[in-house]
Amino acid sequence: MRFLQLALASALAFTPATANAQSDSEMMFKNPSRLTQTEGKDIYGAICAGCHMPEGEGAVGAGKYPALANNETLEAAGYPIYVVIHGQRAMPPLGRVLNDEQIAAVVEYIRTNLGNNYTDPVTVEEVTESR
Amino acid sequence: MSSIEASMSRRQLLTMIGTAAGSAVMYNAMTTLGFAQASTYTGPIKLEGDPKGASVLILGAGLAGMTAALELRDAGYKVQVLEYREKAGGRCWTLRGGDKYVELGGAVQEVKFAEGNYINPGPWRIPHHHYGVLDYCKRLGVKLEPFMQVNHNAYLHHTEAFDGKPQRFREIASDYRGHVAELLAKVVNQDALDETVTPEDAELLLESLKTYGVLDENYAYVKSNETSEYRGWEKEPGGGVDGAPIPSETIGLAEILQSRLWTNLITGDSIDHQGTIFQPVGGMDMIAQGFEKQIGDLITYNAKVTKIDQNEDGVTVTYVDSNGGEAEQTASADYCICTIPFSILSQIEHNFSGEMTSVIDSMYYEGSVKFGLEFKRRFWEQDERIYGGITYTNLPISQISYPSTDYFSDGPGVLLGGYCWGATAYQFNALPPEERVARAVDYGAQIHPQYTEEFSNGVSVSWHRVPWVLGCYGIWRDKEAQYAAAAAMDGRTLMAGEHISYLPAWQEGAILSALDAVTRLHQHVVSA
Numbered sequence: 001m002r003f004l005q006l007a008l009a010s011a012l013a014f015t016p017a018t019a020n021a022q023s024d025s026e027m028m029f030k031n032p033s034r035l036t037q038t039e040g041k042d043i044y045g046a047i048c049a050g051c052h053m054p055e056g057e058g059a060v061g062a063g064k065y066p067a068l069a070n071n072e073t074l075e076a077a078g079y080p081i082y083v084v085i086h087g088q089r090a091m092p093p094l095g096r097v098l099n100d101e102q103i104a105a106v107v108e109y110i111r112t113n114l115g116n117n118y119t120d121p122v123t124v125e126e127v128t129e130s131r
Numbered sequence: 132m133s134s135i136e137a138s139m140s141r142r143q144l145l146t147m148i149g150t151a152a153g154s155a156v157m158y159n160a161m162t163t164l165g166f167a168q169a170s171t172y173t174g175p176i177k178l179e180g181d182p183k184g185a186s187v188l189i190l191g192a193g194l195a196g197m198t199a200a201l202e203l204r205d206a207g208y209k210v211q212v213l214e215y216r217e218k219a220g221g222r223c224w225t226l227r228g229g230d231k232y233v234e235l236g237g238a239v240q241e242v243k244f245a246e247g248n249y250i251n252p253g254p255w256r257i258p259h260h261h262y263g264v265l266d267y268c269k270r271l272g273v274k275l276e277p278f279m280q281v282n283h284n285a286y287l288h289h290t291e292a293f294d295g296k297p298q299r300f301r302e303i304a305s306d307y308r309g310h311v312a313e314l315l316a317k318v319v320n321q322d323a324l325d326e327t328v329t330p331e332d333a334e335l336l337l338e339s340l341k342t343y344g345v346l347d348e349n350y351a352y353v354k355s356n357e358t359s360e361y362r363g364w365e366k367e368p369g370g371g372v373d374g375a376p377i378p379s380e381t382i383g384l385a386e387i388l389q390s391r392l393w394t395n396l397i398t399g400d401s402i403d404h405q406g407t408i409f410q411p412v413g414g415m416d417m418i419a420q421g422f423e424k425q426i427g428d429l430i431t432y433n434a435k436v437t438k439i440d441q442n443e444d445g446v447t448v449t450y451v452d453s454n455g456g457e458a459e460q461t462a463s464a465d466y467c468i469c470t471i472p473f474s475i476l477s478q479i480e481h482n483f484s485g486e487m488t489s490v491i492d493s494m495y496y497e498g499s500v501k502f503g504l505e506f507k508r509r510f511w512e513q514d515e516r517i518y519g520g521i522t523y524t525n526l527p528i529s530q531i532s533y534p535s536t537d538y539f540s541d542g543p544g545v546l547l548g549g550y551c552w553g554a555t556a557y558q559f560n561a562l563p564p565e566e567r568v569a570r571a572v573d574y575g576a577q578i579h580p581q582y583t584e585e586f587s588n589g590v591s592v593s594w595h596r597v598p599w600v601l602g603c604y605g606i607w608r609d610k611e612a613q614y615a616a617a618a619a620m621d622g623r624t625l626m627a628g629e630h631i632s633y634l635p636a637w638q639e640g641a642i643l644s645a646l647d648a649v650t651r652l653h654q655h656v657v658s659a
């Protein structure tokens with residue numbers, strides 16, 4: 001089943017990722033195998049918010065998605081960068097659907113929003129090295 | 132023909148050959164990895180020997196947990212099942228009018244389908260070779276009916292092809308096959324295969340290509356009564372004065388290649404999707420209900436497991452009320468069969484071995500989103516003569532599946548308005564349910580303009596938001612290296628479920644893993 005999906009995804013991957021930055025929020029579903037948003041806020045809203053929720057408040061059922069709001073583990077950028085690229089336990093690795101620029105942008109976003117205030121910049125190089 | 136040749140580039144030809152070769156390569160890979168093999172189910176298990184009063188705690192009342200509960204209870208064990216939800220079945224689940232579903236984040240969907248209509252947000256089809264599921268259906272009295280996978284009258288659709296107009300599956304399938312046969316015949320006739328095919332076989336190959344591709348006496352695929360028998364007619368044969376049919380025009384090879392509509396031509400040919408495929412009459416959860424009738428009395432519902440503690444003497448599991456109670460309760464037994472998805476188990480306190488813990492902690496779950504859309508009438512049947520089956524599209528909804536039941540009925544009908552994966556599923560997961568549904572309706576209207584007028588209500592289940600599984604099915608980081616450790620008895624616990632199988636994302640995998648776990652547990656107990 002997984003093989004079929006992969007085959008399908010690669011077969012559809014010809015759709016060009018036309019980077020059209022004028023309205024990121026309308027850039028949903030532009031490419032079946034990657035996200036195409038470029039702004040940290042929009043990337044957060046298009047993928048992270050689905051699990052961590054729009055305000056980063058997290059969610060609890062039989063399992064849970066941890067809150068990213070007021071989260072002290074974000075102090076060192078290396079940790080969220082690593083988690084986003086490689087995943088961690090129930091969090092899937094997102095390094096295949098987001099490129100280094102997008103990951104730097106979204107990590108910078110969560111570290112400076114959602115009640116967090118870690119203002120040292122996140123560089124694309126850090127992301128590339130963490131791959 | 133010559134115009135086709137002229138307009139077809141070498142790259143297109145290579146792509147086409149690559150498609151044929153690629154599918155063979157893919158099939159080999161699938162078979163090697165066990166994906167395409169028939170089930171290893173060999174009939175009802177017999178657990179002979181005295182369990183000597185041994186007790187077993189089963190965590191999770193999905194199909195794995197309930198299979199284990201049924202067989203162990205019948206073999207004489209004392210069984211208790213702890214289940215987070217208010218009902219049994221887990222992913223084997225059906226939504227009907229009157230149901231309420233609250234996803235992670237708190238969004239509530241009240242399903243408004245008419246009486247008798249339903250959507251299966253998870254499992255929806257049972258392949259003919261999933262002997263375990265089929266046998267339990269028989270034993271539990273679950274009625275099955277055929278599920279339509281391939282429908283030649285459904286559509287293939289690509290926004291960039293044929294001006295965005297959906298094409299009937301049969302036209303693309305017949306024309307693609309015809310053109311490929313014609314090209315291959317041409318190669319044979321140019322003696323280009325002399326080194327690979329004997330002259331006798333070359334003759335047979337030509338003869339077979341004529342049959343297979345519906346070629347004419349010159350080995351050409353052309354507009355004719357014969358090809359129209361496969362691709363459909365311009366005017367169907369009728370009776371009386373104007374009964375004579377008019378054959379239809381074929382679509383050129385270049386156009387078909389460039390349309391990419393061939394992408395899904397063989398989707399229904401994989402062993403998991405070949406006919407016959409079944410579905411339970413009335414919804415997939417009829418299987419869950421069948422089990423529940425047998426062993427429902429063993430299940431403690433609304434029990435959220437928060438801790439698993441095992442030692443030399445037994446297993447003690449702590450649980451709280453799923454609806455928010457703080458009060459901890461415990462249940463103990465000699466052994467445990469844990470079917471809680473690893474996504475959730477990784478968040479539960481436990482004292483499994485380091486090896487087991489590392490497998491649990493390394494498994495994440497794939498996302499997937501499904502939509503159930505109800506329309507005021509079955510326009511796909513009434514206007515387009517589509518009875519069951521699947522339309523494929525490059526739109527984010529990826530497919531539309533028409534109901535394989537209650538054909539020709541008046542009144543509202545529910546279809547699967549989308550089924551998506553990957554980056555698309557992530558983005559749908561991030562939208563509130565109403566917006567997901569609204570977009571699915573918008574996209575579907577590009578294939579069926581009737582959507583706009585006829586849409587009544589809808590529901591969408593995004594599996595990363597399902598509170599009791601956090602995804603669709605488990606993804607191994609390194610299955611070859613990790614599988615044995617996950618399947619091994621760890622202290623007094625055995626893991627079971629879809630994830631402990633080589634049939635991931637199939638109910639058969641859940642059942643086979645449970646049967647294997649109870650068999651090994653029983654051997655351990657009677658030989659102790």
Ligand SMILES: Cc1cc2nc3c(=O)[nH]c(=O)nc-3n(C[C@H](O)[C@H](O)[C@H](O)COP(=O)(O)OP(=O)(O)OC[C@H]3O[C@@H](n4cnc5c(N)ncnc54)[C@H](O)[C@@H]3O)c2cc1C
Binds near residue numbers: 219
């Ligand atoms: C979108 C989708 C499509 C699918 N399509 C098909 C298909 O067409 N055909 C097919 O055969 N299969 C299909 N499957 C796969 C099938 O649904 C699964 O393989 C099977 O149902 C898994 O059964 P299980 O018992 O292993 O797990 P589950 O059914 O997930 O059971 C686990 C149980 O554990 C409970 N639980 C979780 N956490 C706790 C806790 N902390 N405490 C107590 N209980 C807990 C859950 O509530 C659940 O009831 C599909 C699945 C999905 C999601």
